[in-house]
Amino acid sequence: MSLFTRVSAVSATLRRAMSTSAAPVRVGIIGAGRIGQVHAKAITAMHGAEVATIADPFEKFGLAAAETFNTKYTPNWEDMLADDKIDGIVIGSPTPFHAEQIIKSAEAGKAIMCEKPISNDLATIDKCLDVVEKTNARLLIGFQRRFDANFKEVNKQVANGAVGEVRMFQINSRDPAPPPAEYLASSGGIFLDMMSHDFDQARFCVGAEIEEVFVAGKAFEEAAQQANDLDTVLVMLKMSNGAIGTIGNSRRCAYGYDQRIEVFGSAGMLSSNNRTPHTVNFSNEGAISSALPYSFFMDRYALAYSGVMEAFVKMIREGTPPPVTGLDGRAPIVAAMAADKSVKEGRPVRLAEVDIIGTSSQSAQA
Amino acid sequence: MSLFTRVSAVSATLRRAMSTSAAPVRVGIIGAGRIGQVHAKAITAMHGAEVATIADPFEKFGLAAAETFNTKYTPNWEDMLADDKIDGIVIGSPTPFHAEQIIKSAEAGKAIMCEKPISNDLATIDKCLDVVEKTNARLLIGFQRRFDANFKEVNKQVANGAVGEVRMFQINSRDPAPPPAEYLASSGGIFLDMMSHDFDQARFCVGAEIEEVFVAGKAFEEAAQQANDLDTVLVMLKMSNGAIGTIGNSRRCAYGYDQRIEVFGSAGMLSSNNRTPHTVNFSNEGAISSALPYSFFMDRYALAYSGVMEAFVKMIREGTPPPVTGLDGRAPIVAAMAADKSVKEGRPVRLAEVDIIGTSSQSAQA
C-alpha cells in the first residue's frame, strides 16, 4: 500500500479543517445517561465543536460525565439557557421532559437537537412546534437512521429516480430481544416505542407521506402479553404517492439486530441489507457461514449517531435549516396512533382520522 | 427500537470508563503530516489519553496541527524525550528518520509506536532492535491491518484451528491507482513499499514464518516502467508450517482498494472479503449492482488506525508487551529483499539466503 496515494486530496481536507480559526461551536447537553454520553463523545471527537456543560439532576452521574468529557456540570439544565456562550442544546432526557426543554430552549434562542419522540401526545407536540415556529428556532430531531450510510443511499437513489415510480416497499426492523415487562409497561406500546423509527424510515426512503395503515399483530411472548402490548406486528401502508408497503417489527430476533428495507419501483429495486462487524466467510463441511448483523443498535448506528451531531454542529455553524424537522418528528406519532386504532378496530385506518390538523403540508424529505 | 435493550451492559462499560481517575496517558507525536494527524485524532477521541506535543521541523504545519488538536508544538522532536510528562512517542516522520528516533526514544525510556518500515536497510533495523532489546523499551510497529476486524477474525479463527491444518492461502492487495513516477523512484520498489504489508499479513493470518519466495511480475504501465519497478506481481510463498500460498499485488485496480485473503486448510476455508461504504443493492434491467470497496486505504482502515493507538495507550497504561514487535517489523523487509532477488535471478529464493542471522527465533503471532 502506498502511503502516497491521493495524499494531496486528503491534505487539502485536513488543511481546511486546520484553518478553521473561527470560534468552536459550543453545545450544552441535557442528560448524562447513555444517549447523552454518546452525543458528548461525538462532539468531543469533532474539530471545531466542544461540550460546554452537561446537565443532569443526579449529581453523581452528571459529575462523572463532566469529568469524562473535560467539561462543566450543572444539576439544573435551565442554567445553560442563560449562558451566552452556549450555541446549542442537546436534549437527551427522558421523553416527558422533552417538550418543556424544547420550548424554553427555543425561547432562549438556542439551536436544539432533541431525541425522538418530542412527546407521545399530539397536542403537546403541536404546542411545542408552535413555539418553535414562532421563535424561528431551529430544531433537529434525532432520527439517527437518516444519517446511516445505507438508508441515505436508498433515500438518495429513490430521489434520483433510480427505481422509477415507487410502487412497493418493505421495511424489516427486529430487535435482538424484548425489554423487560416493566419497561414495556411504560413504553407507550410497540408502535410508539419501536415502529415510530420505521414510520420515519418509510417517509424518508419512499419520499412520501403515510396516508393509511392496517395492522396484523400478535403477542407471542409473555412479556408483551403481560404488558397488554404486541411483540410481532406487520403494518400495511398506503403512501401519498400511491406506493404501498409493509413494515414488520419483532421484539425478538435470534440472529441479531435486523434492519433492512427494500424499495421496488417501475424501473428497478433498491435493497438495503444489514451491516456486519466483519465480512469473513467460513466454509466447512456443514455450511458456508457469514457474520451475523450487529446485535446492538448503538453498534449498528454508531456512525449514524456521529452524523446527527455533525449535522447539528453544521446547522449551528452555517445557519442552515435542520435536515430532520419538528414535523418529521410529529408524523410518526400520528402513524403510531393510527396503527393503535387499527389494532383496536380491526380495520384499515386513515391517518386523517386521528389527525384533524392534517399532515398534507409536511415535506417528507430531508 | 427500544432504547432499553442491553442498557445495563453498556452503562457498566461507560461507568468503568468514567471511573478512570488515573492520570491520562500522554503521547508526543513526531510528524504533523497526514499519518501524524490520524494518530493525533485517534488519541484525542480516547478517554484517558491526550496528545502532549506535536513535533515537526516545518513550523507552519506543526503549529496548525497543534492548534487543531489543542496541544503544544515544538520544531525539535528531541525536546519531547526530555519531557518527563510524556509517556510515549509516536513516530510518523519519513522513513529515513525512524531508526534514530526509535533509538533515542528507547534510550529516553519512552514507549514507542513507529510507522512501518523501521528502515529499508536490514543492518539498520538490527542495530535499532538491538538498542530496543538492551533498553527493555517497548516498541509497537504500526501494521494497522492487524487491527482490522476482518484480518483479526481470520487470525483468531486460524489460531483456533477452524480450518485445521493450513495448506494454502491467497492474499490479494491492489491499490486504486499507481503513485506518480517521482514517488515510485524513491519508494524502495513494490516489495518494500506495497507488499511488505502483505508479507506481514501472511505471517499474521497463517501463523508461520515465510521461508521461500518466487516472483512473477511485470510493469504493465509507464509509471512503473520509468521507475524500473514492477506494478503487477504475484509471489509464491512457502511457510515454515508447510503451507503454500500466493500474494498478488497490483498498483492499479479499477474497482477500488482490493484487500482480501483466503486461508484454506484440511477442515475448511476462511475468506475475508472487502468492506464497502454501504450494503445497498440496486437491481434494474441491466444487472444487480452492489457497492464498490472503499477506494482509499485510510477509509478502509479507519477503525484499524484507531485500534493501533488504542493498543499503544493500553500498552503504556498496563505495561503489557507490544502486540506487534520489532521482529514483526523486520520480517517483511527480509521477505521483500528475497522477492527482489527472485525477480533478478528468476528463481525461488529462500529467506535464509538474504538473512544470515535468520528469523527462526521470531514469533509470527501477535
Added chain:
Amino acid sequence: MSLFTRVSAVSATLRRAMSTSAAPVRVGIIGAGRIGQVHAKAITAMHGAEVATIADPFEKFGLAAAETFNTKYTPNWEDMLADDKIDGIVIGSPTPFHAEQIIKSAEAGKAIMCEKPISNDLATIDKCLDVVEKTNARLLIGFQRRFDANFKEVNKQVANGAVGEVRMFQINSRDPAPPPAEYLASSGGIFLDMMSHDFDQARFCVGAEIEEVFVAGKAFEEAAQQANDLDTVLVMLKMSNGAIGTIGNSRRCAYGYDQRIEVFGSAGMLSSNNRTPHTVNFSNEGAISSALPYSFFMDRYALAYSGVMEAFVKMIREGTPPPVTGLDGRAPIVAAMAADKSVKEGRPVRLAEVDIIGTSSQSAQA
C-alpha cells in the same frame, strides 16, 4: 478432477436404474401446446416412462408434437381413457376443460396430473373433487414450485423446526412484464391468475392454512387499468398457526422474474433468494455487478417441472398418494376469492366468509 471420485455410488444408482425390468409407466397427454410439450419432454427424458399418446383438437399441432416425441396422436382425448395401456393422464388443456377431463379420467381409473387451476369456480372444483374422492382416483395438482429446490428446502427446514415457531413471512413474486390487455381480460384477475401460486407457496412454506386476507392494490399501468384489474398488490395474511405474513405481486419487474420468500420465527429466519443463470461477478469502476435472476418462469422452474413429472410417474409406479392434492388445488382459489372481496370492500376478509364448507380439514403440507 478425478473421474474416480464416488464412482461406485453412482454406478450403483445407474445399475438400479438399469435393472428396472418392469414395464414402463405410460402417460397420455392432453394438449400439444407449450405446457403439454414441457411435460412430454420430461417424460421422454425419464427411464421407465414414456409418452403413449398426445391428444389435441388441432391436428396440425398435435401431429407435429407426436412426431417430435415419437408417439401417437389423437384428436380426441377421450380415446386415451379407453386405452388399457395408458396408466396416467396429464391435463395440459385450457382451464375450462380441466374439470370434465379430471372427472372422466378419474372414472376411467387413470392417475391424473392436472395443471392448476382445477377451475376458477368453487362449485365446479368441489364437484370435481367429489368424483375424485368417490373413485379413489389419485390426482396430482401441478404446483411446480413445490418441486423447486429452494422452496422444498424452506418447507423442509420449517417442518424440521429450524426457525422455531413461525411468526412472520414475506413472499415476493414479480413477473418481468405484464401480458397483453386481451389476456388480462380473460385471466380471472391477478389473484387467480398470478397470486394463486403464492397462496399455495404460503401454505407449503409456512405449513398452515390461510385464514384471513387484506389487500392493498393498484393498477399502475394501462394494461391492468383497461382490464379493470390490478397490477401491483400486497396482501396481508393471517395463518391458522398464528403466523402473519405478506405476499407482494407485481406484473412488471425490471430485473427479471423475482421469486423470493422469507420465513421468520422465534429461532431464526430462512430466506430463499432468486436463482441466476450464472454466478460470475464483474467489478469495474462503476459497481460490482452480478447476474439477474432468470427472466422467464419456464427457465427458473425447468427442474421443478421435471420434478412434477417424476412425482407423477413415481405415484403411478409405486401407488403412493399424490404429494399435491386436489384440496391443495382448491385452497388458493378460496384465498383468491377472499382477496377479491377484500379489494371490493376495503376491509380484511376471512376465508370462511367465501367458503361455507370450510378448509379446516385440509392438510397444508405435501
Added chain:
Amino acid sequence: MSLFTRVSAVSATLRRAMSTSAAPVRVGIIGAGRIGQVHAKAITAMHGAEVATIADPFEKFGLAAAETFNTKYTPNWEDMLADDKIDGIVIGSPTPFHAEQIIKSAEAGKAIMCEKPISNDLATIDKCLDVVEKTNARLLIGFQRRFDANFKEVNKQVANGAVGEVRMFQINSRDPAPPPAEYLASSGGIFLDMMSHDFDQARFCVGAEIEEVFVAGKAFEEAAQQANDLDTVLVMLKMSNGAIGTIGNSRRCAYGYDQRIEVFGSAGMLSSNNRTPHTVNFSNEGAISSALPYSFFMDRYALAYSGVMEAFVKMIREGTPPPVTGLDGRAPIVAAMAADKSVKEGRPVRLAEVDIIGTSSQSAQA
C-alpha cells in the same frame, strides 16, 4: 405467474424443433460405464439425435446399458465404424484405448467426441492428431467445463474486453476427497489427472497460451504420500499475452467441490463463484448459513455435459468445426509435463523445454 408471458417466443422455438424433418443424428458410444451413460442420456433427451449402438467388451454391462437407452449393443466397437448409418462416435473408454479409437474412427470418416485426455503420452497424441488432420476428421475433446455457464461467461466477457488487458488470474479447483491409493498409483499424477482441466481453463478463460510454470506442492495426506504423488499444489503460470496467474489444486476440500476463477485486468475483474443446489440462507443465533457448493463434479457440471453432446450433434448436423480441438486436448498435457519437471527440478520450467514442436501455432480459444 402468467402462463402467457413470452409464449410466442417459446412457441417459435418449439415449432422450429418440431419442424426438423431431417433424419436424426445417429451416435455410437464406446464404453457402457458411467461417462458413456451420461452421454447416452444426454443424446436421448435431445430432439433430432439418437444413440445408434453402445459398444462395450463386458457384455453384461453393455447389454444393460443398451436396454436402458433402447438401443443396440455390440461387444466390438469397430463394428460401428462399418455402420453407414452412424454419424459420430463418442469415446468413453479407458484412456489407453483413446488414441487407437480416434485414429480408426477418423479413418472411417466419423465425427469424434473423445473424453480427455487423448493420451498421457505426447508422441501418441501427435501421431493421433496427425491422422485427424490428414483425414480431415472433426474431433471434439470433452472438456466439459468449457460448456459451463459460468466459465463460458468469463471466456465471453474477457474476449469482449470487459476487464481490459488481462494481468492476473487465479483458478481454484478442489476435490471433496482424494481417490484411493490404488487409483492414485495409476492416475498419471495430480497434474495429468486433475490439473489438466485447469490448464485448459486457464487457456480458455485468459485467451492465451501457457508459456511457463513453477510449482509449489506437497503431499499432506497418506494416500498421496504412498503414491509418491502430491495432493496440494499451487502452480504459477506465465501466459503468452503477458498475464501471470496461479492454479491451486487440492485433493481434499471439506466444503465440497470448489471450482472458481478470478480474472483481473486493467479495467476490472471477473470472478466466477461456485454453484449451489439451492440459494436459501438460514440465520440463527450462531451465523448466517448458506448452501455448500455441489459436492460431486457430475452434479456441478450436469448441464455442461449436456452441452458437450449438444455441441457434438450440432457439429455433425451443421458441419461446423469442433469448438474444442485436438490441439486444445494436447496443450494441457504439455503443461502437465512441464509442471512435473518443475517439481522435480525446483525451478520454473518453460513449456518449450518439454515440447520441441511447440504450441505457438495453436489457438487457445474455442
